[in-house]
Amino acid sequence: MIELALFGAGRIGQVHALNLAALPDVRVKYIIDPFANAACEALAAKIGARLVDADTAFADPALTGVVVASSTDSHADLLLRAVAERKAIFCEKPISLDFTTAETVAKRVEASDVPVMLGFQRRYDPNFRAVRERIAGGSSGRLEQLVMHTRDPGPPPVSYVKVSGGMLRDQAIHDFDQARYMSGEEIVSVYAVGNCQIDSAIGAAGDIDSLLVTMLTASGTMIQMSNNRRGPLGYDQRLEAHCAREVLFIDNRPQTDIRIASSAGELRAQPMDYFISRFEAAYRSEMVDFIAMIRDGAKPLATIRDGLEAQRLAEAALVSIASGAPVRLSADWKP
Ligand SMILES: NC(=O)c1ccc[n+]([C@@H]2O[C@H](COP(=O)([O-])OP(=O)(O)OC[C@H]3O[C@@H](n4cnc5c(N)ncnc54)[C@H](O)[C@@H]3O)[C@@H](O)[C@H]2O)c1
Numbered sequence: 001m002i003e004l005a006l007f008g009a010g011r012i013g014q015v016h017a018l019n020l021a022a023l024p025d026v027r028v029k030y031i032i033d034p035f036a037n038a039a040c041e042a043l044a045a046k047i048g049a050r051l052v053d054a055d056t057a058f059a060d061p062a063l064t065g066v067v068v069a070s071s072t073d074s075h076a077d078l079l080l081r082a083v084a085e086r087k088a089i090f091c092e093k094p095i096s097l098d099f100t101t102a103e104t105v106a107k108r109v110e111a112s113d114v115p116v117m118l119g120f121q122r123r124y125d126p127n128f129r130a131v132r133e134r135i136a137g138g139s140s141g142r143l144e145q146l147v148m149h150t151r152d153p154g155p156p157p158v159s160y161v162k163v164s165g166g167m168l169r170d171q172a173i174h175d176f177d178q179a180r181y182m183s184g185e186e187i188v189s190v191y192a193v194g195n196c197q198i199d200s201a202i203g204a205a206g207d208i209d210s211l212l213v214t215m216l217t218a219s220g221t222m223i224q225m226s227n228n229r230r231g232p233l234g235y236d237q238r239l240e241a242h243c244a245r246e247v248l249f250i251d252n253r254p255q256t257d258i259r260i261a262s263s264a265g266e267l268r269a270q271p272m273d274y275f276i277s278r279f280e281a282a283y284r285s286e287m288v289d290f291i292a293m294i295r296d297g298a299k300p301l302a303t304i305r306d307g308l309e310a311q312r313l314a315e316a317a318l319v320s321i322a323s324g325a326p327v328r329l330s331a332d333w334k335p
Contacts, residue, residue: 002294005030005057005087006049007078008070009040012092012119015276016067019287021047026291030057033070054078058085065294068092069119071163072170076101079304083114090290092119093173095307097165099315099335106308115293117286117300118307120177124289125282127250129301131241132182134248141244146182146223148175149238151231153274155199155209166207167194167227168314175213175225176313177306182241185217186309191326192317198230213317234271235278253278 002025006017009031017028031049033040044051057063058081065088068078076096082089089109095102095118109116122128135143150171156164164170179187194211196203203209209229216222239250252271260267272278292298315335316327327333 002026002064002291003029003060003062004065004067005032005063006067006069007032007054007074008068008092009033009036009043010069010071011276013067013069014039014043015283016069016090016287017043017047017049019284020067020291022284023287023291028067029060029063032057054081058082058087063087065089065290067290072165073097073163076105079105079116080108083109083112083116086112086114088114088290088294089116090119090286091116091304091307093177093307094165094169094311094314095304096311097169099311102308102311103334106304109304115297115300116304117290117293118302118304119286120174120181120302120306120310121279121282121286122174122178123181123282123301124285125279128178128181128239128282131239131248131250135182135241135243136184140241140246140248142219143183143221143241143243145240145242146179146221147240147242148178148223148225149236150175150225150227151233151236152229153231153234155202155229158201158205161202161205161207166318167202167209167211167229168317169311171229172211172213172225172227172317173310173314175227176317177302177310178239179215179217179223179225179313180306180309182239183217183221183223185219185221186331187215187223187313187329188218189216189326189328190313190316190320191215192320194317194321198228202229208321211317215313235274236271237275237278 028049030052066082068091192213194208198209211227213225241248254269256269320327
């Protein structure tokens, strides 16, 4: 039996807990959430977990691993503690609100032999994974241009914006990760523009809600991302990989597959309403892989290094927005 502790039982913690509870010989034994509400208590009752504090969970010698799904400002300390206690770790992105801290944590993880996996669930989505495998397999020809769109249905509450690290470290970090994952290369230059067009309260909190980024890989592949916090379509999340011999598209997934056609035209169901429904299968596979990493030593698709490198791109984009100029990157670039 693999016994786990879940830190943070909010939106994503609930998803991971239920996916883990459905796996054989896996038990979420503890939930740690200092702001536990009725939803945390209901989750604990549903999966047979105990609500405890962090010290109680870490003191249990039978505890094999931890799932860090708490607010971003707690990730770094929990990663360091779990490494020190030699517990396998699944940690949500980003590693830290602060890049220097993220670097220190990544080095500590890499110097240990504790297995650690990062929460870039798009790598586990069947469509994203199939596109990456097709590009890597060579049948598409060289990837020349990659274009990605991520648009949330609506802006998050300002209370979330304030603790999340802002749009680049929180939302766009998935696209920065996809830039490296799809191209299989490091990025050498980042140029970004960003501003606040949708919700002035986000601007007042020091963040942006609209973003365009252009990047180049070492071999010259061009990558473009457009991100914002409003999607008239709903959750709008698409990708186009233009390769030498074929173009690969990942479109929005409709809520149903029904198409209604008449002389007036065609109607299709709107896209999945948010990341939790759109990436339902990916979140399940992520937890299957986390358990495989613990049981069999399987290498996860997203490592702590991937978390650090995606965050480096987010930081470079922030510098580019502030300066109005492209940022040239090296392996040790930091803001
Ligand atoms: N990969 C993804 O698709 C994805 C999606 C959503 C959120 N996230 C990440 O997951 C994390 C949580 O996001 P969310 O949307 O679930 O937020 P949320 O606010 O819904 O939940 C966070 C929970 O963490 C708890 N918490 C705060 N400090 C804690 C601590 N020290 N120990 C334990 N629990 C603590 C809070 O009380 C809250 O219940 C964030 O880092 C976010 O970036 C990732």
